[in-house]
Amino acid sequence: MSVAVTKSRYQSEEFSARLRRRYAAERRFRIAGMLAVGIASLMLVVLLGSIVSKGYTAFWQAQIRLEVTLDKQQVEERNYTAIVRQALYAQVPAATDRATRRSLNDLLSSGAPYELEAMVNANPSIVGTTQTVWVRADDEIDQFMKGFIRRDVPESERRLSDVKITAIDALVANGSIRSTFNTTLFTAGDSREPEQAGILGAVVGSALTLVVTMLLSVPIGIAAAVYLEEFAPKNRWTDLIEVNINNLAAVPSIIFGLLGLAVFLGFFGLPRSAPLVGGLVMALMTLPVIIIASRVALKAVPPSIREAALGVGASPLQTVTHHVLPLALPGILTGTIIGMARALGETAPLLMIGMVAFIVDIPGGLTDSATAMPVQIYMWADSPERAFTERTSAAILILLAFLILMNGLAVFLRKKFERRW
Amino acid sequence: MSVQTHIPATAMASRPAAGIHGTKMVARDVKVFYGAKQALKGINLEIQENRVMALIGPSGCGKSTFLRCLNRMNDTIENCRVEGLIALDGEDVYGKNIDAVQLRARVGMVFQKPNPFPKSIYDNIAYGPRIHGIASHRDEMDEIVQTSLQRAGLWNEVKDRLREPGTGLSGGQQQRLCIARAIAVSPEVILMDEPCSALDPIATAHIEELIDELRENYTIVIVTHNMQQAARVSQKTAFFHLGDMVECDDTEEIFTNPRDERTQGYITGRYG
Numbered sequence: 001m002s003v004a005v006t007k008s009r010y011q012s013e014e015f016s017a018r019l020r021r022r023y024a025a026e027r028r029f030r031i032a033g034m035l036a037v038g039i040a041s042l043m044l045v046v047l048l049g050s051i052v053s054k055g056y057t058a059f060w061q062a063q064i065r066l067e068v069t070l071d072k073q074q075v076e077e078r079n080y081t082a083i084v085r086q087a088l089y090a091q092v093p094a095a096t097d098r099a100t101r102r103s104l105n106d107l108l109s110s111g112a113p114y115e116l117e118a119m120v121n122a123n124p125s126i127v128g129t130t131q132t133v134w135v136r137a138d139d140e141i142d143q144f145m146k147g148f149i150r151r152d153v154p155e156s157e158r159r160l161s162d163v164k165i166t167a168i169d170a171l172v173a174n175g176s177i178r179s180t181f182n183t184t185l186f187t188a189g190d191s192r193e194p195e196q197a198g199i200l201g202a203v204v205g206s207a208l209t210l211v212v213t214m215l216l217s218v219p220i221g222i223a224a225a226v227y228l229e230e231f232a233p234k235n236r237w238t239d240l241i242e243v244n245i246n247n248l249a250a251v252p253s254i255i256f257g258l259l260g261l262a263v264f265l266g267f268f269g270l271p272r273s274a275p276l277v278g279g280l281v282m283a284l285m286t287l288p289v290i291i292i293a294s295r296v297a298l299k300a301v302p303p304s305i306r307e308a309a310l311g312v313g314a315s316p317l318q319t320v321t322h323h324v325l326p327l328a329l330p331g332i333l334t335g336t337i338i339g340m341a342r343a344l345g346e347t348a349p350l351l352m353i354g355m356v357a358f359i360v361d362i363p364g365g366l367t368d369s370a371t372a373m374p375v376q377i378y379m380w381a382d383s384p385e386r387a388f389t390e391r392t393s394a395a396i397l398i399l400l401a402f403l404i405l406m407n408g409l410a411v412f413l414r415k416k417f418e419r420r421w
Numbered sequence: 422m423s424v425q426t427h428i429p430a431t432a433m434a435s436r437p438a439a440g441i442h443g444t445k446m447v448a449r450d451v452k453v454f455y456g457a458k459q460a461l462k463g464i465n466l467e468i469q470e471n472r473v474m475a476l477i478g479p480s481g482c483g484k485s486t487f488l489r490c491l492n493r494m495n496d497t498i499e500n501c502r503v504e505g506l507i508a509l510d511g512e513d514v515y516g517k518n519i520d521a522v523q524l525r526a527r528v529g530m531v532f533q534k535p536n537p538f539p540k541s542i543y544d545n546i547a548y549g550p551r552i553h554g555i556a557s558h559r560d561e562m563d564e565i566v567q568t569s570l571q572r573a574g575l576w577n578e579v580k581d582r583l584r585e586p587g588t589g590l591s592g593g594q595q596q597r598l599c600i601a602r603a604i605a606v607s608p609e610v611i612l613m614d615e616p617c618s619a620l621d622p623i624a625t626a627h628i629e630e631l632i633d634e635l636r637e638n639y640t641i642v643i644v645t646h647n648m649q650q651a652a653r654v655s656q657k658t659a660f661f662h663l664g665d666m667v668e669c670d671d672t673e674e675i676f677t678n679p680r681d682e683r684t685q686g687y688i689t690g691r692y693g
Contacts, residue, residue: 302536304534305538305539306497307494307530307536308532308537308599308602309548310494311531311532311603312526312529312548312549313522313549314522314548314549318552322552327539
């Protein structure tokens with residue numbers, strides 16, 4: 001005898017089929033999600049891989065050793081070119097005729113005589129002695145040493161003549177060529193010669209621009225957000241302002257550039273290419289981002305904290321400054337730093353106000369002519385020399401390093417100031 | 422916010438002869454509107470000094486709204502309009518002579534959900550006295566913090582960890598911390614908006630004992646959904662229903678011999 005068991009509807013065949021379908025749907029969703037993450041990571045790896053593989057060589061630079069005899073008369077005539085050349089000819093004894101020697105002149109960077117002059121000026125006591133110095137090689141020699149110019153292609157299609165290659169081989173043979181860390185990349189401004197070009201001018205330009213941006217947009221942005229969120233009455237006007245702020249955050253950055261061109265350069269007559277103007281434009285661009293992020297952070301502070309503070313008799317301003325703002329600070333900081341990072345990577349508005357210019361000097365103030373890092377990358381990418389290609393990638397790496405640093409700072413500050421309740 | 426400034430002569434007599442308990446606060450024809458919606462339809466109530474007044478009634482009847490009028494917490498709500506008169510010691514709290522910040526120092530509040538500041542236990546208590554400049558130096562502040570915590574019955578539990586965050590305490594302890602915070606500024610009246618609704622029975626019993634002790638020094642108005650609680654802690658009870666104050670009398674009277682049938686229906690559990 002078996003007892004007839006009435007099955008509930010949740011034990012029926014149909015229900016278990018439905019259950020299987022539900023789980024299948026979940027599995028498909030998980031797979032789709034993992035695929036998406038995988039593709040995104042792959043793209044990131046490809047992007048970084050391509051930049052790093054193209055750019056890492058820029059951090060090394062070939063140098064040539066010279067035994068310079070600092071003849072007193074030549075120094076007085078400031079004929080350092082002759083000093084450098086004589087030293088070079090001495091390194092390559094095989095080159096005796098005029099034509100060969102002339103082509104040897106191209107082995108050294110055109111900046112070599114100036115380097116020597118600077119050395120003498122710094123230490124005049126070395127005049128009359130013979131000194132061993134390492135000077136930068138020309139960018140083509142550098143590229144050859146890195147293997148980017150191949151000796152097995154016919155001479156007519158090669159950027160380096162057979163004569164030069166022979167001379168280089170001779171220099172390599174007696175240990176007069178070395179590869180060192182390319183400090184110039186970090187300590188010099190822009191140059192037409194790749195081996196003399198550095199990113200420092202652009203880094204300083206970017207830093208000055210960001211300082212102006214931060215000093216303007218952070219206090220104004222936070223104050224605006226606090227007023228709108230905590231004090232302003234909710235009416236048609238504040239609604240209108242809110243809609244406008246949200247729209248401003250979506251305006252293409254080049255429009256802000258045009259605005260800066262018309263207002264700051266055209267109307268106020270501020271100097272062209274100046275970090276001051278760049279910073280003003282970036283501040284306009286960053287303000288809506290900071291206001292929106294700050295308002296979201298302020299909104300996330302539980303109203304019970306405001307009530308608690310008001311309940312013990314704190315004034316509305318005390319409520320905000322003592323309780324609400326400190327709690328919203330991590331969110332505000334994150335929004336601000338992300339806004340700043342965006343400003344750091346922005347090119348378009350700077351094009352409009354003349355910060356895309358060939359500027360050799362490192363800017364010393366807010367009104368000096370300057371470029372910014374993304375603009376420098378853009379300009380180097382435009383240059384024909386092979387050596388600038390690797391410097392472009394290197395500059396991108398440096399910019400990325402700054403961005404990672406800033407985002408890391410945002411995460412760190414968030415973790416540090418975040419409070420649970 | 423428009424306020425009727427006509428003060429009836431009877432309301433001005435802040436300490437009538439009725440027993441030892443003078444009238445601390447008076448409400449006359451208080452109407453509250455949230456936009457077009459009317460939440461209170463003319464409340465008349467007298468709150469006596471050093472006694473506990475319980476406000477009971479079904480959800481949405483306006484008891485919390487009324488409570489929040491007493492220290493003008495409704496000021497912070499957009500579209501909220503208060504009409505009628507609310508007087509503290511015979512002075513119109515919506516009048517020119519009283520500032521909302523000053524009023525809230527005199528009429529403290531404890532909220533439904535414990536809401537300690539995310540700061541240390543010490544700073545939670547010290548915040549009020551600090552902004553009002555009550556303590557002139559450190560020792561005095563330590564003294565205030567200690568007495569406030571002692572009165573709230575929390576001192577023995579937290580005296581060794583005053584620097585730890587107040588948010589790390591249990592729910593009942595947090596609520597007592599909030600009560601200590603409210604009494605640290607020495608208010609005259611303490612408003613409590615369902616202070617035990619988020620607490621377990623043991624913590625609730627703790628708070629109820631505390632309320633009974635606090636009655637000696639403070640006037641207390643408590644909103645509660647718990648009828649037994651109202652019966653246990655209060656001397657006066659007011660029953661609210663749909664924005665009206667139906668009945669207000671001695672607590673014993675209300676629970677044993679209600680005059681209005683709506684009151685009777687509510688306390689016997691027929692609705693609410």
